[in-house]
Amino acid sequence: MERRMEILRAIVEDYVATHEPVGSKVLAARHGLSISPATIRNEMAALEDEGLIIQPHTSAGRIPTDLGYRVFVDRLSTVKPLSAPEKRAIDKFLEGAVDLDDVVARTVRLLAQVTHQVAIVQYPSLKRSSVRHIEVISLMPTRLMLILIADTGRVEQRILDLASEMSESTLSELRSKLNAQAQGKKLASLPTLLEAFEGNFAQPAQVNVRNVISVVLEMAIERNEERVVISGTSNLARHAPDFNESVHPVLEALEEQVVLLRLLGEAVDEMKVRIGHEQEDKKLQSTSVITTGYGPTGDAVATLGIIGPTRMDYATSMSAVGAVARYVSRFLQEEI
């Protein structure tokens, strides 16, 4: 049984490296297995019965099935350490990032570059982060700009028009009370925290204050809270033959925010690998997805990962994704 798994491992590694169905002969030759091709053939027949490998046609070698990759990945224990130049690349890439936009943009490019796959990075989720500051700026007598700064460094701003003018003193009162109430609190808790907030103000100002609050809540809750950036799509074309001859559906799926968000799912700390048909989305069933959470405080506030062909180097890719996640987490904590 152990030997059989060893053979599966050899098939996966060979196939990932060569892109070609691997036969019993080359398997016996290339790897140091001290058994004959005939024995390997017997084992391969068993592996095929178990649904771990198939042969594309009668007289070809075997290739792993999605299930085969799954077993391979689950038995993967030795985490490949990154090479020195890769480590250096990661170190260099983020230094000098000026704001969150910049950090996210650099991270996604970095990830695409080290893995040679398509990289996706989710912006730190607003829901899971806390209020660092809320600022109210008067642009014109009846036009305000609201700015909400989260502890992840993320900044949302919105402009709103008031029904009537607001005095400078009301404005600064609003500013300080708003911050007193919200600062340090989770964004998700704002709706309850600010429920009857306008009661703090004199009657004439209440309608304007209510207006401001509704926009604040909108910023905190709105759909576009979940943003995803993507990079390295050209890597898809490099692996084109892997995708049933067409990258089109994959590219299409990558353009739908909804699909990407479902892919990234809830931010969790441990690494997650989904292989081929383990995916719900039809268009992505020729791909594998590796994701992991990241965040400044140690527990994950967002997810990042890569998408590639099922025939990918899982060991290297997984350690790269993990390393980048750890690095950007540390960076967010220290710098922004």
Add this chain to the structure above:
Amino acid sequence: MERRMEILRAIVEDYVATHEPVGSKVLAARHGLSISPATIRNEMAALEDEGLIIQPHTSAGRIPTDLGYRVFVDRLSTVKPLSAPEKRAIDKFLEGAVDLDDVVARTVRLLAQVTHQVAIVQYPSLKRSSVRHIEVISLMPTRLMLILIADTGRVEQRILDLASEMSESTLSELRSKLNAQAQGKKLASLPTLLEAFEGNFAQPAQVNVRNVISVVLEMAIERNEERVVISGTSNLARHAPDFNESVHPVLEALEEQVVLLRLLGEAVDEMKVRIGHEQEDKKLQSTSVITTGYGPTGDAVATLGIIGPTRMDYATSMSAVGAVARYVSRFLQEEI
């Protein structure tokens, strides 16, 4: 001569529609030309001498060269009006956009959708816009957040650490003097405007003020002032056969900000079409690019456009790009 151009037009239109080299026979049949195939053949030979069309092999029909498309486009006078559903789509797409990020993101998706090509939209250039407001917020005693709001609705923010604490009064003095000096001015003029700004302050505060100013200038000038978003890359795959069998180099080019920025170039009002080899970038020589400027004030502060195969429906595409640019300009003026 006029007839010859008419034939070129017919060839281009037929080829764009069918994707197949067009021969003299179908040309005579499909279009209402009242001349025989033989005559057409003579004219086609002349067109080939002029370098406007070629035949991929001896016994195939003709296809337009880049130069042929160029002549076709230059003679294009009748601007195709958009269809009613397209107009409606444009109208609906932007309404409800909450901030500049949102406007740009919606615009690029809209453009990709109506043209069925890859769309690129440049953020309104900071250099060309004016200061609406500068805000200085104290996050911690020695940590400030600077926010710069441009009249295009674009918001830049930066965090900086001070060497020493800054009093609340100095802070508000800084805030008001900064705005008095900068408001309404072009960002490009800030470096000279703020040259000796710290002279306005008492000695102990000067070092901090200088620090703030340098960050303000950084925000106004920094390299990442030029941002580009892109959408509809899956449309590339749809037209895959057009790109010498490989979309890879094109995808690669689209990932390089530098290339995109050169593509969008200086924002100018009139529409620009670059066809195939008219492009400097090698990777894009199988594509054509249509760009035009847009901006809230009537004169262009940024550029948007599409990238597609040289074999594209120029008439429709050009009018779509124009319509979207006009629409987003109007929207920026009114709403943000």
Add this chain to the structure above:
DNA sequence: AGTTGGCACTAACTGATTGAGAGTGCCAAT
């Protein structure tokens, strides 16, 4: 002088055939 029909010519595409190669499954021997 421009236009047209006729015709020989060319090159790609299609489909059938063939031989070579790779890899298997199974069986009998070890």
Add this chain to the structure above:
DNA sequence: ATTGGCACTCTCAATCAGTTAGTGCCAACT
């Protein structure tokens, strides 16, 4: 349980002939 041998299957590449689309040119026509 492992191995060598061997017949079998299927793909792949090359070849070949027939078909087809489209041209270029020439002589005849308006």
